Amino acid sequence: MRTCSPRLAKEKYCTGCMACSDACTHDAIKIVEKNCMPFVKVDTHKCMNCHLCEKACPIITPVKKNRAEEMNVYGGWANDEQTRIDAASGGGFSGLAQSFFHLHKEDKVAVIGATLANNRVYHQLIEQEKDIVLLTNSKYIQSDTQGIYKEVIERLKTGYWILFSGCPCQIAGLYGFLGKKRDSERLITIEVVCHGIASYEALDLHLKYYNSSRIYRFRDKRHGTQDWKQSQCTTIEQNGEEIKLKRKDDMFYAIYAGWMLDRKSCSNCQFAEINRVADITIADFWGLQVPDYYKQGVSLIIANNNKADTMIKAADAIYTFKESLRTAINGNPHLFTGYKLIQFHPIVMWPDFFRKILPKRIRFKILTNRMPYKLFWALYKLGTIYLVKYQKKQLISKFQKDDNLLKLLNNANRGGVKWPKPNYNNKKIYK
Numbered sequence: 114m115r116t117c118s119p120r121l122a123k124e125k126y127c128t129g130c131m132a133c134s135d136a137c138t139h140d141a142i143k144i145v146e147k148n149c150m151p152f153v154k155v156d157t158h159k160c161m162n163c164h165l166c167e168k169a170c171p172i173i174t175p176v177k178k179n180r181a182e183e184m185n186v187y188g189g190w191a192n193d194e195q196t197r198i199d200a201a202s203g204g205g206f207s208g209l210a211q212s213f214f215h216l217h218k219e220d221k222v223a224v225i226g227a228t229l230a231n232n233r234v235y236h237q238l239i240e241q242e243k244d245i246v247l248l249t250n251s252k253y254i255q256s257d258t259q260g261i262y263k264e265v266i267e268r269l270k271t272g273y274w275i276l277f278s279g280c281p282c283q284i285a286g287l288y289g290f291l292g293k294k295r296d297s298e299r300l301i302t303i304e305v306v307c308h309g310i311a312s313y314e315a316l317d318l319h320l321k322y323y324n325s326s327r328i329y330r331f332r333d334k335r336h337g338t339q340d341w342k343q344s345q346c347t348t349i350e351q352n353g354e355e356i357k358l359k360r361k362d363d364m365f366y367a368i369y370a371g372w373m374l375d376r377k378s379c380s381n382c383q384f385a386e387i388n389r390v391a392d393i394t395i396a397d398f399w400g401l402q403v404p405d406y407y408k409q410g411v412s413l414i415i416a417n418n419n420k421a422d423t424m425i426k427a428a429d430a431i432y433t434f435k436e437s438l439r440t441a442i443n444g445n446p447h448l449f450t451g452y453k454l455i456q457f458h459p460i461v462m463w464p465d466f467f468r469k470i471l472p473k474r475i476r477f478k479i480l481t482n483r484m485p486y487k488l489f490w491a492l493y494k495l496g497t498i499y500l501v502k503y504q505k506k507q508l509i510s511k512f513q514k515d516d517n518l519l520k521l522l523n524n525a526n527r528g529g530v531k532w533p534k535p536n537y538n539n540k541k542i543y544k
Contacts, residue, residue: 118155118157118160119155119160119162119164119166119167120167121133121153121155121166121167121172121173122170122172124147124152124377125377125378125381126172126377126381126383127152127153127172127376127378128171128172128282128283128285128286128376129150129151129152129255129282129310129376129378130258130282130283130285130286131144131153131257131258131259131262131286132169132170132171132285132287132289132290133153133166133169133170134153134166134259135169135259135260135261135262135263135290136166136168136169136262136289136290137165137166138165139159139160139161139163140156140159141155141156141157141160142154142155142156142166143155143156148312148314148464148465149312149313149314149317150255150312150376151255151257168289168292169286169290170286170289171282171285171286171289171383172383174289175383176285176288176289176295176390177288178386178388178389178390179388179389179390179392179417179418180388181387181388181389181518181521182515182517182518182521183417183418183419184415184416184417184521185415185422185425185435186413186415186435186436186437186438186440186441186521186524187416187425187433187435187436188203188398188401188411188412188413188414188433188434188436189205189208189411189412189414189431189432189433189434190204190208190409190410190411190412190431190432190533191203191204191205191207191211191431192208192429192431193208193211193430194409194533196208196211196249196430197334197409197410198334198335198409199246199249199250199335200250200334200410200412201249201250201331201332201334201344201397201410202396202397202411202412203397203398203409203410203411203412204249204410205412205413205414205431206226206248206249206278206303206305206395206412207246207248207249207430208428208430208431209276209303209393209395209414209424209425209428209431210226210245210248210276211242211245211430212424212427212428212429212430212431213274213276213301213424213428214242215429215430216424216427216428216429217274220272220273220274221240221268221272222240222273222275222276223238223239223240223264223268223273223275224238224240224245224248224275224276224278225237225238225239225248225261225264225265225275225277225278226248226277226278226279227248227252227256227278228247229250229252229328229330229331232317232327233254233257233313234254234255234256234257235257236256236257236258236279236283238261238264238268248278250330250331250332251305251332252331253310253311253315253365253369254311254312254313254316255310255311255312255376256279256280258279258283258286262286262287262290262291265277265287265290265291265300266290266294269291269294269297269300273299274299274300274301275299275300275301276301276302276303277300278302278303278304278305279303279305280304280305280307280310281304281305281307281384281389281390281391282307282378282382282383282384284302284304284390284391285384285390288302288390301392301393301421301424302390302391302392303391303392303393303394304384304389304391304393304394305394305395305396306394306395306447307382307385307447308447309369309372309375309376309379309380309453310375310376310379311368311369311375312374312375315365315368315369315480316365318364318368318477319347319349319363319365319368323351323358323364325349325350325351326350327350328349328365329348329349329350329355330347330348331345331347331365332344332345332346332347333346333347333348333357334408334409334410344410345360345363345366346358346359346360346363346366347363347365347366364481367480367481367482368480370482371455371480371481371482372453372455372461373460373479373490374480375453375455377456377461379451379453380451380452380454380455381452381456382447382451382452383451384451385447385448385449385450385451386449386450386451387442387448387449387508389415389448391417392417392418392420392421392424393414393421393424394413394414394415394417394448395412395414396412396445396448397410397411397412397413398411398412398413398436398440399413399445400440400441400443400444400445401413401436401440401444403532404532406532406534407532407533407534409533413441413444413445414433415441432531432533434529434530435524435525436524436525437522437523437524437525438512438521438522438524439509439523439525440525442508443505446501446504446505449504449505449508450501450504450505452497452500453497454496454497454500455490455494455497457493458489458490458493460476460479460480509522
């Protein structure tokens with residue numbers, strides 16, 4: 114009887130990417146729940162000490178990252194107005210996915226991304242362009258990726274072109290699982306600029322507070338002229354109807370913005386750095402100046418290598434324009450850092466202890482940042498803000514010492530952006 118144990122990521126750094134689980138060929142790795150988050154547990158009696166899980170784990174075996182020198186920064190949006198409205202920001206992912214189907218229309222194509230079903234998020238593979246809508250819009254709880262990496266490798270073997278999207282840690286998990294096969298020309302990866310992944314307890318507490326059975330969307334721009342910059346509020350079921358909450362009343366976002374139910378790895382992210390993991394990086398283009406009349410959203414789209422840049426330039430379903438990395442990092446600090454001081458908050462360090470001793474009402478107020486508890490939380494928030502400012506200053510200083518990096522930093526668009534004018538009379542889009 115074997116009783117060996119492989120070396121996998123510690124809880125502080127484990128991202129829950131599940132690459133190790135997919136890599137195991139002996140059914141020795143089980144998914145267990147801890148603090149409403151998925152972790153792995155090794156059955157030492159089944160483990161054959163093959164080390165495949167260690168090779169797949171992107172924390173234990175770091176994956177190769179792109180070089181910032183190869184970056185090309187764009188702003189953009191999906192050409193189709195309905196696609197922009199369905200998306201969280203400018204529909205960058207949807208436009209790229211549509212273009213991917215068009216570019217390889219004579220071949221077998223699969224697009225993989227996160228979908229929301231039964232108040233949980235899962236990675237799903239689609240093979241038809243009409244199903245892209247299943248993968249659109251942001252989801253702010255962790256996606257279950259178990260089994261999806263196996264699907265990728267099987268389809269690569271049979272000649273598929275694959276577009277895979279996820280958080281940076283999930284892209285790293287995919288690369289760790291694929292090994293040398295990650296370099297296939299038929300695989301393109303897209304990562305979102307991740308601010309942290311909340312446990313599904315954050316959503317469960319939110320739905321329980323409103324006595325709701327379902328969340329429809331984490332962000333919603335379908336109603337009237339709602340500004341994409343103000344769309345961070347959930348749409349849930351109440352009394353059999355879809356109700357879009359106001360941000361000030363939204364308990365999910367109160368919890369999400371407080372970071373206290375994030376994975377511990379999200380405060381020590383190994384992939385939130387300027388040398389990105391995926392081929393393409395997308396996000397809301399926070400900090401970009403846009404005309405007052407344009408409300409539908411702008412996506413930040415970064416090509417991290419030549420393969421990605423070639424695809425973006427060939428994409429027929431998105432409009433793009435060049436922008437500067439400086440503008441991008443000003444609005445998206447998680448492009449270069451993922452460190453948060455909230456990891457030292459007592460309720461984060463000892464979650465089981467405080468879940469047991471605190472009355473539920475008090476714990477809920479702490480998690481949703483209600484006064485006076487918010488004052489204590491603010492110390493960690495302010496400390497993180499100052500740390501991010503220092504790290505940004507250091508990054509910019511480094512870029513200014515290299516002519517190529519300096520050009521990337523300041524290579525802003527100098528006009529000529531063709532901003533679309535929304536058709537608010539289209540009742541099929543604005544419900």
